[in-house]
Structures are given as C-alpha cells and as structure tokens.
Amino acid sequence: MRELIIREFTKLIPCEWAAQNAQVTTLDKLIHFSQEHHYNISTSFKKAFLEAVNQKLSLNAKTYQNILDAAFQDGFKLNYHLKNQIMQCLDLSDESEYFSILTINSIDSEEMRRIFTPVSEETTLAELTAVLSSDLKYMDIVSSIFSRYCFNLFEKECTSKFFSGEDYYTQDYFDYLAHLYPDMCKRDNALSILDITDTLFRETYEKGINQVFKAIHAVYEELNNHCDAAVVIPPIAIDGKDLQWTIFKDVVLFSEKHISHPIEKTYFRWQKIKGITTTYISGIDESIAAFDIANEGFVFKDCFILAGPEFHGSYSLLLIFEKNVRDERIVHCPACRTVDIQGNSYPILNVRSWECENPLCPDRSKYNRGKRYTFSSVMRQKLMQDSRNIIPEESISRWHLDCVEDCSKIEGINMCIRHYSCAGDGVKIYSDTLNLFDVSSLSRSVSIVPFPSTTDDLFSEFFSNSFFKRFIVENKTPAVQSSDYAIIGKAKIFHGDCHHVLRFLAPNSLDAAVTSPPYYNAKEYSQWPNIYCYLYDMYNISLDIFRVLKPGAVYLFNIFDYFDNEKNIVLSAMGDKRMILGAYMLDIFQRIGFNIVGNIIWYKGEIHGNRSFNQGNMTPYYQAPLNCWEHIFILSKGQPDEKFSGLQSSIASIRPVIKMVKGKNTLGHTAPFPVEIPDLLIDCLTDADIVLDPFLGSGTTCISANRHNVNSIGIEMNGDYYLLSQKIIEEKTMLLFN
Numbered sequence: 001m002r003e004l005i006i007r008e009f010t011k012l013i014p015c016e017w018a019a020q021n022a023q024v025t026t027l028d029k030l031i032h033f034s035q036e037h038h039y040n041i042s043t044s045f046k047k048a049f050l051e052a053v054n055q056k057l058s059l060n061a062k063t064y065q066n067i068l069d070a071a072f073q074d075g076f077k078l079n080y081h082l083k084n085q086i087m088q089c090l091d092l093s094d095e096s097e098y099f100s101i102l103t104i105n106s107i108d109s110e111e112m113r114r115i116f117t118p119v120s121e122e123t124t125l126a127e128l129t130a131v132l133s134s135d136l137k138y139m140d141i142v143s144s145i146f147s148r149y150c151f152n153l154f155e156k157e158c159t160s161k162f163f164s165g166e167d168y169y170t171q172d173y174f175d176y177l178a179h180l181y182p183d184m185c186k187r188d189n190a191l192s193i194l195d196i197t198d199t200l201f202r203e204t205y206e207k208g209i210n211q212v213f214k215a216i217h218a219v220y221e222e223l224n225n226h227c228d229a230a231v232v233i234p235p236i237a238i239d240g241k242d243l244q245w246t247i248f249k250d251v252v253l254f255s256e257k258h259i260s261h262p263i264e265k266t267y268f269r270w271q272k273i274k275g276i277t278t279t280y281i282s283g284i285d286e287s288i289a290a291f292d293i294a295n296e297g298f299v300f301k302d303c304f305i306l307a308g309p310e311f312h313g314s315y316s317l318l319l320i321f322e323k324n325v326r327d328e329r330i331v332h333c334p335a336c337r338t339v340d341i342q343g344n345s346y347p348i349l350n351v352r353s354w355e356c357e358n359p360l361c362p363d364r365s366k367y368n369r370g371k372r373y374t375f376s377s378v379m380r381q382k383l384m385q386d387s388r389n390i391i392p393e394e395s396i397s398r399w400h401l402d403c404v405e406d407c408s409k410i411e412g413i414n415m416c417i418r419h420y421s422c423a424g425d426g427v428k429i430y431s432d433t434l435n436l437f438d439v440s441s442l443s444r445s446v447s448i449v450p451f452p453s454t455t456d457d458l459f460s461e462f463f464s465n466s467f468f469k470r471f472i473v474e475n476k477t478p479a480v481q482s483s484d485y486a487i488i489g490k491a492k493i494f495h496g497d498c499h500h501v502l503r504f505l506a507p508n509s510l511d512a513a514v515t516s517p518p519y520y521n522a523k524e525y526s527q528w529p530n531i532y533c534y535l536y537d538m539y540n541i542s543l544d545i546f547r548v549l550k551p552g553a554v555y556l557f558n559i560f561d562y563f564d565n566e567k568n569i570v571l572s573a574m575g576d577k578r579m580i581l582g583a584y585m586l587d588i589f590q591r592i593g594f595n596i597v598g599n600i601i602w603y604k605g606e607i608h609g610n611r612s613f614n615q616g617n618m619t620p621y622y623q624a625p626l627n628c629w630e631h632i633f634i635l636s637k638g639q640p641d642e643k644f645s646g647l648q649s650s651i652a653s654i655r656p657v658i659k660m661v662k663g664k665n666t667l668g669h670t671a672p673f674p675v676e677i678p679d680l681l682i683d684c685l686t687d688a689d690i691v692l693d694p695f696l697g698s699g700t701t702c703i704s705a706n707r708h709n710v711n712s713i714g715i716e717m718n719g720d721y722y723l724l725s726q727k728i729i730e731e732k733t734m735l736l737f738n
Contacts, residue, residue: 001031001041008045009149014129017142022359027150030162030360039158048152050121051091052145053128056366059119060090066115076107077618080384090118137367144368151336151362163338163358173334174382181329184225184375191421191444192219193413194231195431196247200451201238206459209247211451213254213458215430220258220297222428223323226351226376228420228621229298231255232409233317235649242649245599245633248303248317249586254462255321256580257295265326267346267570268294273530280533283473290466294569296350298323300578302625303561304399305601306407307651314649315601318412320420324350324376331375335363341370346574351376380621388423388443389619395419396618402625403603403651410437417442419623463587470568471535472591474543479503486726489733491702491712495722498694498715499537502544510548510713511689512644514681514701516558516673517541520581521565530567531584539588545694546592552641555594556681558602558673559585560630582631589635597634598649600680604628604656632677643684652680672697678704685710699725703732 005027006019019027034041042048054060064087071078078086082105089098098116102108119127132138151159157169160176170176178185194215201208219229231251236243262268274291278284298321306316330339333356343354356363356370363371383389398404399415413429421427423443432450439446481504482496494501520534521527528534545555561582565575586596605628614622634647654676678701682691687709693701696714698721705712706729716722 001035002028005031005045005150005153009049009146012046012049012125013132013142013145014125015132015138015142017139019146020143020359023143023146023150026358026360030150030154030159033162034154034158037158037161039155042153045149045153047092048149049145050093050124051088051152052148052362053124054091054119055087055148056141056145057127057131059124059127060087063115063117063119064090067112070109070111070115071107074107074109074111076112077390078107079387079390079619080381080617082107082385090116093118093121140368141366144364144366147360147364147368148362150360160337163336163340164332165339166337172382173337174378176337177332177378180332184327184329185379187224187227187422187424188426189222189428190224190227190425191417191427192223192229193416193427193429193431194219194229194451195409195413195429195434196231196233196236196251197431197433198236198238199432201236201243205238205243205246206457209250209459210454210457212247212251213258213462214452214454214456216251216255216298217258217458218452219428219430220255220323225323225325225327226379227323228301228416229255229321229323230413230416230420231317231319231321232412233319234409235311235314235316242596242598244314244317244649245586245596246590248319249583249590249596250459251319252300252580252583253587254458255298255319256300257297257465257467258462259296260293260465260467261296262292263294263296263569267572267574269571270294272571273568276529277470277532280529281471281473281536283476285469288466289469291470293466295465295467296569299349300561300580302402302578302627304412304625305403305603305629305651306409306412307403307405308407310408315651316407316409316412318416320416324348326350326352327375328352330354331373331378333358333361333363333371334373334378335371336361347374349570349574349577380619383422383621384617384619386423391418391618391620391623393618396614396623399623400614400625401606401628403601403629414439414442417444417446419620422620468587471532472539472588473536475499475536475540484722488702488726488729489706490710491699491706491714491729491733493696493699493702493714493716493722493725493729495716495719497717499541499544501715502541502548502694505548505713507547508550509690510553510692511550512554512556512681512685513545513549513692513694514556514558514678515693515695516677516697517695519560519562520579522562532568535584535588538585539592541694542585542588542592542594545692546594546637548692549637551638552644553637554597554640554644554647554681554684555633555635555637556600556647556677557585557589557633557635558630558677559633560627562627582633586633589633594635594637595640597636597640597647600632600634600647600649601651602630602632602677603651603653604630605653632680643686644681646684647680652676673700675700675704679708682708682710687711696725697721699729699732702729706733 085101160169168179233247270291301322302320304318336358338358340357341354343352345353347353351374353374355372425444427444427446429448430451431448436448479500482494482501484495486493559581561579564579654674682704690711691705693714696716702712702714
C-alpha cells in the first residue's frame with residue numbers, strides 16, 4: 001500500500017522528488033495500524049492531492065475573501081469554525097457541501113452561491129508547476145504537500161488513535177483534550193469581577209484594601225487559566241480625600257506582582273538582570289533586593305474610563321487583567337493529535353507554545369515546518385464555534401475605545417460578561433452592595449459573593465516586598481551645576497539633567513509643576529536597560545521636584561500605559577506587555593510624600609494606531625479596545641492651595657499635536673504634548689508664581705506660561721531639543737508682542 005500511495009503522488013508532481021525517511025517510516029506504521037484495526041484507506045489519490053496543493057499554496061484565498069466580503073455585505077457573521085469549513089469546501093471543490101453549509105447556518109443567498117468559484121484542477125496543477133520551478137525550496141514544499149496528501153487518505157479516528165496513542169476518540173478536538181485534561185479545560189470560574197465600593201473603606205483604608213487584596217489573591221487561585229478578571233473602581237472619597245487613584249495603583253501593582261517566587265526556567269535571566277541593575281543603580285542592598293525572586297501575577301490588559309450621570313461629573317474605572325499560569329503538560333497537536341511535539345518557546349510570558357514534529361501532520365507549513373500552537377489559542381478558537389458567543393455589533397462598536405460616555409456600572413459589568421466570558425461559563429462577582437441582576441440572555445452562570453474578611457496585613461507585607469528595594473534607592477551622586485541656560489520672556493530654560501539642575505534650586509520655592517516625562521523605552525532618546533533603572537531615575541527626580549515645590553503646590557504629571565518589556569523577568573519579546581507606568585509612578589509619588597488628588601483623563605478621541613481592535617472576530621477574548629486616553633495625574637505637596645480647587649478628576653477632550661505632515665515631522669520633536677495640558681495648571685496661577693517643567697521637550701509649558709505672564713523654569717537634557725525649545729519659545733513669545 002505504501003508503494004501505491006507514493007507512486008500515485010509522484011505521478012502528479014512535475015519534478016523529481018523522494019519522500020523523507022521519517023515520512024516513509026511513519027506512513028508504514030500508519031498503514032499497519034489502519035489495517036490491523038480495520039480502518040479504510042481511501043484510494044481517491046487525486047482528490048487528496050489537489051486538496052493538499054490548494055491548501056498549501058493558498059490557491060483559493062481570493063475566492064475565500066470574496067465569500068467573506070459577500071457574507072459581511074449580507075449581514076452574516078461567520079465564526080472561526082465556519083470559515084474553516086468554507087475554506088475546506090473550496091480546496092475540495094465541494095459545491096454540494098458548501099451549499100449545505102449555507103443552508104444549515106442560515107447564511108444562504110444568491111450571491112453567496114454565485115461566488116463559490118474554486119480553482120480548477122488545471123489551475124491547481126499549473127500553479128504548482130509554476131511554484132516548483134521558481135522556488136528554491138521546492139523540495140520542502142512537495143514534502144509538505146505529501147504530508148497532507150497522506151493524512152487525507154486515512155479516517156480521522158484512525159489518525160487520532162495512531163498519533164495520540166490514546167484509544168479514546170471524539171471528532172471535536174477540544175472535547176478530546178477535555179477528556180485528557182478535565183481541569184485544563186474547565187470553565188466553571190472563567191471570569192471574576194471585583195465591584196469595589198466605599199463601604200469597604202468606611203473604617204480605615206488599610207482594612208478595606210486588605211479585603212480587596214484578599215479577594216484578588218482568591219480570584220487568582222480560583223480563576224480558570226487564560227481567563228480574565230475585572231475590577232470596578234468608582235469615585236471613592238473618605239473624609240474629603242479622593243481615593244480612586246490610590247486604589248487603582250494598589251490594585252494594579254498587587255494584581256501584577258503579588259506572587260513572589262523563583263522561576264526555574266532558563267528565560268529568567270536574573271543574574272544578568274541583577275548585574276545590569278546594580279551597575280546602573282549604586283547603593284542597592286542586594287541581600288534584600290533578592291533578584292533571584294520573580295514577581296508575577298495577573299497581566300494588566302486595559303483600563304476603561306466609564307463616564308455617566310451616576311458618577312456625578314467624574315468617572316469610574318474598569319480594569320481588565322488576564323491570568324496566565326505556566327502549565328507544562330503536553331498539549332496534543334490540534335491537527336493530527338500527536339504527542340510527538342516539542343516546545344521550548346513562550347510567545348507570551350507563561351503561555352507555552354508547542355511545535356508538532358509529526359512528519360505526516362496535515363498542517364505543516366508551506367516549507368514543511370511543524371505546526372505551532374498554544375492551548376489558549378486552541379481554546380479560543382473552540383469558543384468561536386458557539387453562536388451564543390457572538391457579540392452584538394452595537395456592543396462591539398460602543399466598546400471599541402477605552403473611554404465610554406453615558407455609561408453605568410451595570411452596563412460595564414454586562415460588557416465584561418459579554419466580552420470576557422462565554423456561554424456556559426461560571427462568572428463570580430465580588431460585591432458588598434450589588435444585587436443579582438438579570439443576565440439570562442447571556443447564558444452564563446453568575447454568582448455574587450461578599451468580599452472576604454481578613455486580619456492579614458497584606459498591604460504592608462506587599463509594599464515592603466523586595467521588588468521595590470530594586471529601585472527605591474536614593475541617588476547620592478554629587479550634582480553638577482549647569483551654566484547653559486537662556487531667558488526668554490518670563491521663562492528660564494536650562495540645558496542639563498533635571499536631577500542635577502533641580503538640586504541647585506531653593507527648597508519650597510516653586511508654586512506648581514507640570515510635565516510629560518520620557519516614557520520608558522518609548523523613543524530613541526529615552527532608553528533604559530530595564531524598568532528598575534527607569535523607576536530609579538523617576539524616583540530620584542521626583543524627590544527633587546517635591547523638595548523645590550512649596551507646600552500647597554500642585555504637580556500635573558502626564559504619562560501613558562503603553563506596550564513594552566519591563567526586562568525584569570525576560571529580555572526577549574516574550575516579555576512584551578501593557579505597561580503599568582501610571583501605577584508605578586503613583587506609588588513613587590506617594591512614597592515621597594505627594595498627595596494623590598485625582599486624575600484628569602486626557603481623552604484624545606478616535607485613535608488610528610497600530611493596535612488591532614478585534615482582528616475581525618466578533619467573539620470574546622478578541623475585543624481589545626483602542627487606547628484613546630492618557631493620565632494627567634493631579635498631585636499636591638500637602639493640602640492643595642485654594643487656587644487649585646478647580647483641578648479635580650475629570651475628562652478633558654484635547655486633540656493631540658499634529659506633528660507629521662506628508663510624512664515629515666514639522667515640529668522637530670517626536671512626542672510633543674498640547675498646550676492645553678499646561679494651560680490646565682497655569683490658568684490657576686498668578687503673574688508672581690513660578691511653574692516648573694523638568695522635561696521641557698519642545699517648550700510647551702514655557703510657551704503657555706509666557707502667554708499667561710507667569711514665570712517658568714524649564715529643563716531639557718537633550719541638546720537638540722534644548723535648542724529646539726529655545727527657538728520655538730522665542731518665536732511664540734515674539735508673537736505675543738506683535
């Protein structure tokens with residue numbers, strides 16, 4: 001039988017080729033297994049061959065896209081499974097099965113039938129000849145086609161039992177996996193939501209936050225792997241003090257870092273990280289910094305801003321976290337179900353990727369590489385198949401940005417259930433005030449439980465963790481005075497490192513400060529070896545800013561939680577994630593002595609960025625909102641002066657600076673912030689006041705101050721940007737007097 005299978009294959013290929021030894025050996029064993037267990041082996045050799053060529057060379061890709069476009073125009077939603085079925089019909093030229101699929105799934109239309117035009121046999125053979133005559137890797141292509149061709153000849157049950165070594169068989173791969181690993185596939189705790197309210201903090205902040213931390217820890221233990229947790233934080237004020245953003249920073253930091261443990265994996269390069277960090281930061285006590293211990297937990301994904309009447313002119317926060325815990329158990333290949341796999345890579349931290357090494361796997365790549373997959377991707381593809389998981393278009397449209405107007409808490413919770421869990425899932429809500437509400441239309445099992453009580457001081461224990469000892473270190477390097485400065489109107493701008501320049505300013509001498517610092521490794525001019533080194537610099541600069549500000553002064557601090565790698569666990573792209581710069585900076589400010597007054601949300605409107613919204617999928621786990629806002633933290637030294645009373649948590653709609661015109665940067669700076677941001681602060685000042693910007697950039701703060709007849713001090717370390725800011729401030733100042 002083996003000779004017949006290979007002979008019929010070689011008749012159809014337009015080149016000399018010989019099967020690989022591993023393919024022949026595996027084919028012999030598969031034939032023997034099939035015959036021994038009385039399975040049929042198809043002799044439809046040409047059909048198996050043509051399907052394999054069409055699939056490997058993607059010859060029906062254009063027609064497939066036409067079908068998707070037609071379905072979209074007709075208002076039909078096609079899930080992942082349905083798309084795969086349609087593609088298979090195209091590659092098999094199976095019109096009858098295609099029409100049956102249209103009917104069964106109620107997506108039938110004249111246009112959907114008309115555009116089913118798979119490539120002909122002649123076209124398939126001609127395209128194969130063209131590819132094999134022009135591609136230097138043609139032997140790999142033929143081997144890949146042969147693998148799929150062989151697989152197509154055998155019954156699915158036969159290949160499953162042979163390659164897996166398991167006698168159990170079910171057609172659905174995920175059901176098969178659930179039989180092997182019931183706990184891995186369970187979804188009884190697929191989403192947890194923490195509904196934080198002021199009732200938790202009526203006695204003391206510490207008691208309330210300890211209850212929240214206890215709940216976070218419980219959620220992390222209970223939640224099914226690769227599933228999400230949400231945290232709702234409304235405006236909360238106790239004794240006139242706004243706690244919302246203090247709770248935010250504590251929740252985000254604890255959620256991401258509350259597990260302290262060694263990682264016995266080669267990717268955890270703690271010795272190298274320690275060497276880099278201690279070289280950059282002198283004075284670290286290595287005995288308490290414990291670089292061999294990693295801090296892990298949830299992964300911060302998004303923070304929605306919910307604005308609506310129930311928040312009385314402010315807003316609520318809705319945080320989304322994902323749980324990814326390392327699971328080293330072998331996950332059978334979803335295409336052939338083999339255990340002949342290897343997997344040493346993690347495309348995302350703690351999410352293991354596998355590569356199939358079965359030489360006859362039907363899903364080997366065009367150039368005969370093994371199929372790569374993760375359990376989380378397989379799980380989500382399975383969930384796409386359930387039509388109950390299709391999210392209504394109006395919900396996707398409403399939540400495509402991470403700042404939502406006219407929204408209530410209940411609407412936000414409903415969105416979480418719809419976008420971050422699936423039909424049949426268990427959903428647990430921690431709340432001391434929420435009553436069970438109707439979610440029957442969402443087909444989830446929802447329960448509401450109170451926050452757990454605790455006598456443990458998780459708060460103090462966490463914030464004294466060794467993690468913080470790696471960057472909360474005072475820089476005692478002697479300051480170097482800068483003699484390079486310019487005075488333009490009422491602005492005095494310095495060229496130098498703000499950490500040095502600030503030390504020569506008198507303590508308690510400035511009335512206000514506003515800035516947007518360099519974001520960690522976001523631009524070519526702002527690079528640090530790792531997050532510890534960045535936070536060390538930010539900590540010490542913030543110490544100096546606190547010292548020079550007067551009691552009652554207010555500091556506006558603009559920063560964005562973008563995507564990068566902290567490089568404190570892994571150094572490769574595997575560590576790329578949503579950064580938590582806002583939470584880190586709030587913790588630094590509070591440690592120094594700043595009050596966290598609130599946060600002005602800089603809403604930038606519709607964003608046309610690089611982050612994909614939902615990859616064209618209408619099901620849970622693919623709805624990643626576009627980030628349309630940034631932080632403008634309101635900080636104060638002591639009780640804010642009365643003149644700053646108008647600066648409270650709110651949403652400010654401010655368009656970003658347009659710097660690129662026809663592909664050219666017309667401003668000269670890569671990250672300018674709009675003048676409306678310093679205006680928020682400088683509008684509160686008098687002409688006798690002095691405002692500071694320690695990261696002057698293109699000079700926006702000094703421009704605003706001159707326009708308001710307010711004294712200002714700006715500091716810029718980059719020589720090019722210092723000259724640029726000097727030029728722009730001079731130009732803008734001259735316009736004031738013309």
